[in-house]
Amino acid sequence: MAGDQALSIAFDRSLHTRISARDKVLTPYQASECLLLEDGTIDAFAFTGQRSEAVNDPRHGNGRRHTVTGLSAEGVEKQVAVTFFEQLPGMALLQTRYRNQGAGPLQVVGWRNAAHELADAPGGFWSFSGATHEDRRDWVLPLGAGFEQRNTLSMAASDYGGGTPVANIWRRDVGLAVGHVEPVPRLLDLPVRRTAKGASIAVECLQPVTLAPGQSLATDRTFLCVHAGDHFAPLAHYRRFMQDEGIVAPQAPESAFAPIWCAWGYERDFTVAQILATLPKVRELGFEWAVLDDGWQTNEGDWRIDAKKFPRGDDDMRAFVQAVRVEGLRPRLWLAPLAADPGSDVLHRHADMLLLDEDGAFQKVSWWNALTQCPAYQPTVDYYVALVKKAIGDWGFEGIKLDGQHLNAVAPCHNPAHGHAHPNESCEKLADFWNAIHAAAREANPEAVVELCPCGTAFAFHNLPATDQYPSSDPLSSWQVRSKGKTMKALIGGGSSYAGDHVELSDGGDDFASSVGIGAVISSKFTWPKDTDRPTAPLPPGGYVLTPEKEALWRKWVDLYRQHMLPKGDYLGTLYDIGFDKPEAHAIARDGALYYAFYADEWTGPVQLRGLGEGRYRVRDLFNETDLGTVDAQANTLDATFSRFLLLQATPAGERA
Numbered sequence: 337m338a339g340d341q342a343l344s345i346a347f348d349r350s351l352h353t354r355i356s357a358r359d360k361v362l363t364p365y366q367a368s369e370c371l372l373l374e375d376g377t378i379d380a381f382a383f384t385g386q387r388s389e390a391v392n393d394p395r396h397g398n399g400r401r402h403t404v405t406g407l408s409a410e411g412v413e414k415q416v417a418v419t420f421f422e423q424l425p426g427m428a429l430l431q432t433r434y435r436n437q438g439a440g441p442l443q444v445v446g447w448r449n450a451a452h453e454l455a456d457a458p459g460g461f462w463s464f465s466g467a468t469h470e471d472r473r474d475w476v477l478p479l480g481a482g483f484e485q486r487n488t489l490s491m492a493a494s495d496y497g498g499g500t501p502v503a504n505i506w507r508r509d510v511g512l513a514v515g516h517v518e519p520v521p522r523l524l525d526l527p528v529r530r531t532a533k534g535a536s537i538a539v540e541c542l543q544p545v546t547l548a549p550g551q552s553l554a555t556d557r558t559f560l561c562v563h564a565g566d567h568f569a570p571l572a573h574y575r576r577f578m579q580d581e582g583i584v585a586p587q588a589p590e591s592a593f594a595p596i597w598c599a600w601g602y603e604r605d606f607t608v609a610q611i612l613a614t615l616p617k618v619r620e621l622g623f624e625w626a627v628l629d630d631g632w633q634t635n636e637g638d639w640r641i642d643a644k645k646f647p648r649g650d651d652d653m654r655a656f657v658q659a660v661r662v663e664g665l666r667p668r669l670w671l672a673p674l675a676a677d678p679g680s681d682v683l684h685r686h687a688d689m690l691l692l693d694e695d696g697a698f699q700k701v702s703w704w705n706a707l708t709q710c711p712a713y714q715p716t717v718d719y720y721v722a723l724v725k726k727a728i729g730d731w732g733f734e735g736i737k738l739d740g741q742h743l744n745a746v747a748p749c750h751n752p753a754h755g756h757a758h759p760n761e762s763c764e765k766l767a768d769f770w771n772a773i774h775a776a777a778r779e780a781n782p783e784a785v786v787e788l789c790p791c792g793t794a795f796a797f798h799n800l801p802a803t804d805q806y807p808s809s810d811p812l813s814s815w816q817v818r819s820k821g822k823t824m825k826a827l828i829g830g831g832s833s834y835a836g837d838h839v840e841l842s843d844g845g846d847d848f849a850s851s852v853g854i855g856a857v858i859s860s861k862f863t864w865p866k867d868t869d870r871p872t873a874p875l876p877p878g879g880y881v882l883t884p885e886k887e888a889l890w891r892k893w894v895d896l897y898r899q900h901m902l903p904k905g906d907y908l909g910t911l912y913d914i915g916f917d918k919p920e921a922h923a924i925a926r927d928g929a930l931y932y933a934f935y936a937d938e939w940t941g942p943v944q945l946r947g948l949g950e951g952r953y954r955v956r957d958l959f960n961e962t963d964l965g966t967v968d969a970q971a972n973t974l975d976a977t978f979s980r981f982l983l984l985q986a987t988p989a990g991e992r993a
């Protein structure tokens with residue numbers, strides 16, 4: 337039996353495992369770690385021995401490692417090492433080694449670790465997946481009948497892949513999370529399935545290999561985490577573990593928390609005059625960033641200034657930056673690195689930069705109709721580092737918005753010109769590419785903000801050290817803004833910032849509440865005084881123009897945002913379960929006050945204010961500017977009626993923020 341106070345793993349005589357949470361048995365014995373063959377599995381290993389030893393890891397501290405060994409009928413020796421660290425209760429690190437002790441070669445198609453099936457319970461299951469899906473589906477989903485997601489961390493399409501290598505399933509009472517803790521992306525799958533009796537989860541590697549007699553195979557370092565509540569707690573555990581492995585979010589500059597206005601409302605055919613004319617309104621409303629988006633350049637790849645918009649080239653770009661500053665705003669520039677358009681000079685002169693598959697074919701970046709360049713090829717790195725230095729050091733931008741679903745992950749590269757040690761180097765060194773960009777930006781301006789926006793893909797965790805700001809990235813709904821936000825709060829910790837992306841992409845195009853209430857930075861791409869008459873795609877009904885009614889609402893939300901600055905607070909992610917608690921709720925502690933945000937289409941009933949300290953709290957509805965009475969930790973519910981959202985501030989009685 338291996339375990340700590342929160343999770344224990346018992347092995348039977350076949351090395352199948354049974355897991356328990358705080359002494360409550362969660363599963364029967366199951367074949368949790370096995371080898372995958374073309375026509376089945378090797379999953380029964382007769383127990384041969386075990387040992388347990390204390391570990392003192394320089395990064396993770398004190399812990400205990402249990403090693404259990406067995407031998408299969410096919411002559412494969414199995415050794416499972418399970419390590420628990422005191423500072424991460426409930427999280428078991430698992431690594432399995434298999435050795436072919438037989439006389440002949442063994443064809444293996446892969447391996448599976450941490451495979452468990454949880455039995456059904458009232459209310460069913462919810463699930464989080466950190467893997468990317470081309471249809472940009474929700475990261476957090478209920479497990480309906482027939483639910484099945486492969487959750488591959490490999491490429492799901494030529495420009496969609498990667499993500500955060502964690503998945504979980506949870507019931508009302510308990511959850512299981514699995515993933516890997518390797519310092520570079522691994523092309524594993526994290527399959528989640530609704531089964532006849534409950535739900536299953538696992539880590540799988542599908543990479544065929546032939547094990548010659550005497551040869552061994554070691555799995556990646558994987559983990560199993562048992563937890564209460566939704567996916568927040570295991571993701572925070574994962575983040576803490578990876579932080580000790582050296583993958584840490586940078587301390588974002590203060591300006592990464594400032595409200596953002598983006599000129600993308602004018603789309604690609606904008607005019608500089610349109611943007612400049614909007615800036616006074618941007619400032620007046622309280623936004624601080626002004627983002628020059630897609631369309632300033634001749635194409636993706638060359639990144640030359642479009643002379644139709646900036647006739648004097650560099651001089652006009654510097655003048656534009658200066659004009660933004662004169663308005664009291666911070667200029668940020670949009671870029672889509674690693675994409676080269678057909679017809680661009682870089683494609684002809686530096687075809688060597690292209691990422692090629694095993695057939696010598698290029699990979700496509702959709703939406704921009706460009707070709708992917710290889711991030712693990714030094715000339716590509718140098719090319720984009722030079723561009724970032726120019727944008728920040730010469731033109732004077734104070735931030736960059738790096739954009740594109742291909743930012744997250746790239747396919748293995750077989751370009752012979754790159755001399756890769758192995759094709760997966762392109763995937764594994766993508767984070768190094770972003771780190772070089774981030775370092776170049778900070779070198780040019782120590783306060784520069786680097787925003788990484790991978791267009792609807794799941795956040796690639798290994799890019800974290802290069803990310804000052806992560807937006808909800810083309811959200812399809814307000815639920816995505818909030819559920820991605822909760823996820824990112826767990827993954828990035830306190831240092832960097834999560835932005836709700838353009839409010840125009842939220843429900844109704846005006847749902848600032850879904851950003852403000854969860855502590856996301858607010859952003860808008862409103863136009864003023866009128867919309868573009870040359871939209872790239874049909875504008876939504878009403879367009880993006882700031883009508884007087886919208887202006888009053890935008891102003892109110894920007895004021896609320898700036899007054900309370902909730903992204904700087906402490907997001908209390910374990911207080912509410914985003915799947916099971918109704919209404920959906922989020923809580924943030926800031927400067928002695930607690931903030932609560934509740935969401936539902938319509939709600940009449942109790943709302944519970946969890947996490948209150950000692951004494952009484954006065955409760956105020958911040959949006960409607962009404963006092964709702966007092967509560968304390970024992971009597972912490974209020975009857976409420978609201979549509980869409982309710983944003984409350986609870987301050988210790990006698991004082992108000």
Ligand SMILES: OC[C@H]1O[C@H](OC[C@H]2O[C@H](O[C@]3(CO)O[C@H](CO)[C@@H](O)[C@@H]3O)[C@H](O)[C@@H](O)[C@@H]2O)[C@H](O)[C@@H](O)[C@H]1O
Pocket residue numbers: 600629630670703739740789791809810811841872873
């Ligand atoms: O090209 C600059 C933009 O790049 C990202 O967006 C790319 C996506 O653009 C479209 O999506 C949206 C909705 O997300 O649709 C609107 C109308 O075209 C547009 O305003 C939105 O961005 C495409 O439909 C989608 O496939 C692309 O992935 C970035 O997120 C934007 O902020 C711009 O920088």
